[in-house]
Amino acid sequence: MEVKEILREYPKNGRSNLIPILQEIQERQGYLSREAVKEVGEYLSLPASKIFGVATFYNQFRFEPRGKYHIQVCRGTACHVLGSATVLEELEKTLKIKPGQTTRDGLFSLEVVACIGACGLAPVISINGEFHARVTAASIHQTIEQLKNGEVQS
Amino acid sequence: MTIEVNHQPVEARPGEYILDVLKRNGIHVPTLCHMKDRFPSGACRMCLVELEGSGRLITSCSYPVEEGMKVLTHSPKVVEARKTILELLLADHPDDCLYCVRNGNCGLQKLSLNLGVRERKIRGQKKELHLDRSSASIVRDPDKCILCGRCVRVCEEVMGVSAIDFINRGSNTVIGTAYNMGLNTSSCVNCGQCILVCPTGALSEKNQFGEIRQALDDPEKTVVVQYAPAISVSLAEEIGMEPGKDVNGILNAALRKIGFDYVFDTSMSADLTIMEESAELIKRVKKGENLPLITSCCPAWIKFAEEFYPDFLPRISTCKSPQQMMGAVIKSFWAKQTGIVPENIYSVSIMPCTAKKFEGQREEMMQGGLPDVDAVLTTRELAGFIHMYGVDMHRLEPEMTDSPLGARSTAGKIFGASGGVAEAAIRTAYYKLTGKELAQFRIPEVRGFKGRKETRININGLDLGVAGVSGLGNARELLDEIRNGRDDIHFIEIMACPGGCINGGGQHIGADNEAIRARSCALYEIDDREPIKVSHKNPDVVDLYSRFLGKPLGERSHALLHTSYQERYVLK
Numbered sequence: 001m002e003v004k005e006i007l008r009e010y011p012k013n014g015r016s017n018l019i020p021i022l023q024e025i026q027e028r029q030g031y032l033s034r035e036a037v038k039e040v041g042e043y044l045s046l047p048a049s050k051i052f053g054v055a056t057f058y059n060q061f062r063f064e065p066r067g068k069y070h071i072q073v074c075r076g077t078a079c080h081v082l083g084s085a086t087v088l089e090e091l092e093k094t095l096k097i098k099p100g101q102t103t104r105d106g107l108f109s110l111e112v113v114a115c116i117g118a119c120g121l122a123p124v125i126s127i128n129g130e131f132h133a134r135v136t137a138a139s140i141h142q143t144i145e146q147l148k149n150g151e152v153q154s
Numbered sequence: 155m156t157i158e159v160n161h162q163p164v165e166a167r168p169g170e171y172i173l174d175v176l177k178r179n180g181i182h183v184p185t186l187c188h189m190k191d192r193f194p195s196g197a198c199r200m201c202l203v204e205l206e207g208s209g210r211l212i213t214s215c216s217y218p219v220e221e222g223m224k225v226l227t228h229s230p231k232v233v234e235a236r237k238t239i240l241e242l243l244l245a246d247h248p249d250d251c252l253y254c255v256r257n258g259n260c261g262l263q264k265l266s267l268n269l270g271v272r273e274r275k276i277r278g279q280k281k282e283l284h285l286d287r288s289s290a291s292i293v294r295d296p297d298k299c300i301l302c303g304r305c306v307r308v309c310e311e312v313m314g315v316s317a318i319d320f321i322n323r324g325s326n327t328v329i330g331t332a333y334n335m336g337l338n339t340s341s342c343v344n345c346g347q348c349i350l351v352c353p354t355g356a357l358s359e360k361n362q363f364g365e366i367r368q369a370l371d372d373p374e375k376t377v378v379v380q381y382a383p384a385i386s387v388s389l390a391e392e393i394g395m396e397p398g399k400d401v402n403g404i405l406n407a408a409l410r411k412i413g414f415d416y417v418f419d420t421s422m423s424a425d426l427t428i429m430e431e432s433a434e435l436i437k438r439v440k441k442g443e444n445l446p447l448i449t450s451c452c453p454a455w456i457k458f459a460e461e462f463y464p465d466f467l468p469r470i471s472t473c474k475s476p477q478q479m480m481g482a483v484i485k486s487f488w489a490k491q492t493g494i495v496p497e498n499i500y501s502v503s504i505m506p507c508t509a510k511k512f513e514g515q516r517e518e519m520m521q522g523g524l525p526d527v528d529a530v531l532t533t534r535e536l537a538g539f540i541h542m543y544g545v546d547m548h549r550l551e552p553e554m555t556d557s558p559l560g561a562r563s564t565a566g567k568i569f570g571a572s573g574g575v576a577e578a579a580i581r582t583a584y585y586k587l588t589g590k591e592l593a594q595f596r597i598p599e600v601r602g603f604k605g606r607k608e609t610r611i612n613i614n615g616l617d618l619g620v621a622g623v624s625g626l627g628n629a630r631e632l633l634d635e636i637r638n639g640r641d642d643i644h645f646i647e648i649m650a651c652p653g654g655c656i657n658g659g660g661q662h663i664g665a666d667n668e669a670i671r672a673r674s675c676a677l678y679e680i681d682d683r684e685p686i687k688v689s690h691k692n693p694d695v696v697d698l699y700s701r702f703l704g705k706p707l708g709e710r711s712h713a714l715l716h717t718s719y720q721e722r723y724v725l726k
Contacts, residue, residue: 034333034725041726047316048332048341048725057323063333 002028003039013045015054022055031062059112064102067109069147072126073099076115082134084123088112090137091125094144107151108144158206158224172214172225173201181227184236184265186243186353187302188215190667192311198302199239200265204229211235237269244271245278248297254355259663261353262300283328288336290515291344291360291508296328299356305329305348312652314627315458316726317342329356332725341461341726343626345454345650346508346532346659359508359660362529363538369500369528370413376494379414380480381405381504383421384570384655385533387676388506391662391669392537393547398672400680403552412543416556420503423480423559424566424578425689426698427451430473430715431575432583432689433706439616439644444469446619446636446643449575451475453513454650454659456719458626463633464721472716474526476569477503477510478519480559481526482714487702488559496524504531506570506658509650518717532660561694564681571674572624572654573600573607576647580611580620581688587613595687601678603653603671606632608643619643625652 006024010017018040025036032055034048041048055061073088092098095108102109118124121133125140132143157166159181166175171194176183186198194216201214206224211232214225226232243262251257265271283296303320306329310316317340321330331340349357369375386402395401402419409417435447450456450471459466474482481503485496503510507530513519514527531539540547554560565581568574577597584592599609600620605628611618619642623629629648636643651658656673657665686692703710 037332038725047310047319049316049319049330052330052332053319053321056321 003036007039007043010043012043015044015046015050018044018046018051018054019058022051022061026061030066031064033063033065062100062109062111064100064109065106067102068107068151069127070109070111072111072113072116074114074116074118074122074124074126075112076119076122078119079115079123082122086137087123087125087135087140090140091144094141107148155219155221157219157222160225160227166219168219170219172203172212172217172219175219176203176214176227183214183227184268185215186261186265186300187304189304189307189351192307195303195307198300200236202232202235202239203227204232233269236265237271240265240269240271241274241276242278243300244274245276246281247300248280249274254298255358255361256355256663260355284334286336287360288338289342289344289360290338290512292337292342292346292349293358293360294329294337295356295358296330297356298354299329300354301327301329302353303329304351304353305357308347308351309342312625312627313343313345313347313458313650314630315341315343315345318348335725339724341724343454343457343461343650344509344512344659345626347651349508349659350657350661350663359532359535360511361535362511362531363535363542366500366502366529366531366539369502372500374498375500376415376492376498377413377500377502378416378418378484378488379409379502379504380418380420380423380477380484381409381536382477382506382510382570382655383419383424383567383574383677384506384658384661384673385504385536387570387673387680388533388656388661389537391665392534393540395547396672397665397669398676400676401547403554404547404550406555407550407553408540408545408547410553411545411550412539414502417553418480418484418559419555419562419566420476420480421562421566421569422555422692422694423483424451424476424569424575425563425692425695426479426483426715427473427476427569428565428575428578428582428689429695429699429706430711431471432579432586434471434473435579435583435645436586437707439618445641446621446646447471448645449579449647450717451569451575452509452649453507453516454509455626455629455648457509457512457722458629458650460719460722461724461726462630465637466633467719467721470719472718474519474715474717475510475513476566477505477530478513478526478717479715481514481519482521483559483698485521485524485526486714487698491558496522501526501528502531503527503529504533504536506533506655506660507651508532508659510660521714533658533662534660537662558694558697561686561692563686563689563692563695564684565687565689566692567680567684568677570655571601571677572649572652573597573602573622573647574654574677575649576600576620576622576645578689579645579647580618582690583618584611584613585688585690587616591688595681600647601674603667603674605652618645620645620647622647622649624649624654626650 099112185201196213196216202211203214204226286294390399448470489496511530565578600607600622607622
């Protein structure tokens with residue numbers, strides 16, 4: 001329904017508005033679902049493969065719903081110098097997902113961002129918008145465990 | 155205008171691309187992404203030439219000629235650049251040529267040879283991407299893909315399907331479906347045109363060699379084989395003969411040498427299709443319903459309709475395709491005649507087509523739990539079988555097909571070319587409506603390689619509009635006209651592949667337009683030469699109706715020879 005509302009604002013056919021449409025859908029729904037892509041394709045007369053091709057060209061689009069805890073890993077220069085590659089690797093290993101993916105239980109999702117403007121806190125990650133400063137492999141483990149435990153208790 | 159190529163003057167036409175001028179003048183420049191008659195994409199850079207003077211390297215496929223320009227096609231700089239491009243392409247290539255389906259007919263192998271690449275100079279990271287074997291027809295091995303984009307273009311521009319596109323960016327780019335789904339759940343119609351344009355082994359047909367060999371070795375099994383009308387005129391290049399040579403008789407002999415117990419020509423069941431389809435046409439025209447009648451021989455077109463034009467499904471003929479009709483008749487009438495139980499019959503068909511593999515596995519194509527056809531081989535795979543079994547096609551004496559079900563009319567034979575089904579159907583419909591044969595059997599208006607051919611046929615005052623379309627992109631255009639109200643056409647033949655089955659996705663890779671034309675000519679020469687030119691005069695067809703089927707559209711025909719379609723919900 002939501003997608004139709006968004007589409008109504010744009011002219012039919014043609015690809016010139018494809019990216020703003022996809023951005024708006026992601027903003028409202030958190031990701032680009034197959035159903036959304038299907039509707040966009042029908043509206044704009046574009047094949048789904050083409051839309052997927054355009055969307056995967058850009059890092060900003062996700063194709064799975066966000067997890068309850070959305071983790072953004074900063075891969076900016078300062079964070080990189082202070083070991084954000086290890087941080088990302090540790091998260092991938094612990095959660096068994098790649099950037100852009102969501103854990104099967106729907107708890108965690110991972111995203112790589114270029115710089116979140118908190119270089120003083122490097123390496124930094126953001127969980128649902130809350131910054132975690134100077135993270136290490138050990139501290140990440142702890143944080144993830146805490147969030148998981150919190151889920152079990154609640 | 156005149157340009158200078160390698161210090162020699164060469165005539166060129168304004169607006170032409172350099173590559174076309176070079177080709178016309180017999181100068182070969184290698185290409186990978188270039189597609190004849192299509193807008194250049196300039197992706198692979200392999201066609202580089204040097205502009206004399208400035209020393210600039212430009213892509214000859216996309217650079218238009220300019221008055222007085224001087225180009226060098228094989229200067230040291232050019233050759234070095236091409237070699238580097240190739241080495242970069244090879245950097246992350248699996249290098250498993252020995253085990254590759256395209257060994258011996260590969261664009262990369264050929265370039266390596268021609269450019270003298272003898273070692274791996276650049277070591278890239280191997281990709282190890284997911285091998286997609288989900289489709290019944292087509293296997294995709296993205297590790298071997300060089301991202302030339304030809305498959306993407308043929309799928310979009312020729313077929314109007316767009317099942318695949320470039321996914322991701324930069325070094326992560328792959329060719330894939332929407333949401334990286336398996337081809338089986340994508341909108342792919344299995345036509346296999348992508349295989350024909352792929353320069354590497356990234357795309358190939360799903361192979362059933364093992365199953366077939368097992369059946370051939372099984373003493374319990376009677377292995378029967380049928381081959382499509384296009385096969386006998388398309389096999390030549392694969393076995394070292396000139397394009398378009400009709401190998402019909404020796405093909406029969408070769409198949410028996412391989413070990414097939416009975417050999418049939420699908421042209422016979424094409425005649426059967428015409429008997430049923432022309433009856434259907436007459437019935438619908440008289441009632442004025444579900445028109446235009448659209449042919450159902452092409453399984454890629456059928457899947458296309460189920461996905462993109464579900465509103466047209468009631469207009470599609472309910473006839474099974476000739477492959478499936480032959481399969482159904484073999485496991486019923488023929489089994490009874492020969493006293494072989496259907497469970498012990500293993501039925502193989504040889505088709506110029508990859509979609510036929512999918513069709514053979516459709517659940518509608520079964521009777522009593524047994525598939526009409528057990529396995530499907532493409533023309534290429536047939537050649538592989540011939541080589542595997544050590545059959546020398548040059549030393550065989552021609553043999554006949556088996557009887558019953560062995561006779562054919564040339565109307566069935568011309569099914570292999572776009573327009574052939576329409577022509578065959580008109581010949582028989584005319585006879586059924588008037589009791590007389592057409593004075594002139596040839597209907598040149600529906601022959602040839604144009605994407606859409608239309609004509610009007612007058613049968614005793616009945617004015618029939620007939621169209622023959624090949625290339626699903628062309629089908630889209632016609633169907634959209636009909637959706638928008640066009641109503642003067644009564645019969646449409648649709649074949650997915652441009653030019654019809656003679657240019658099918660299972661055919662020899664690397665055939666040029668002339669070779670495909672030669673196949674077409676061979677079919678029509680057979681039509682001129684052989685005496686039985688109409689399906690209703692095929693003695694085995696007449697016999698089959700009188701002894702077994704009853705009449706066209708009768709109860710038994712309906713159960714065995716007809717099918718149904720359903721809308722497919724795919725992400726498209």
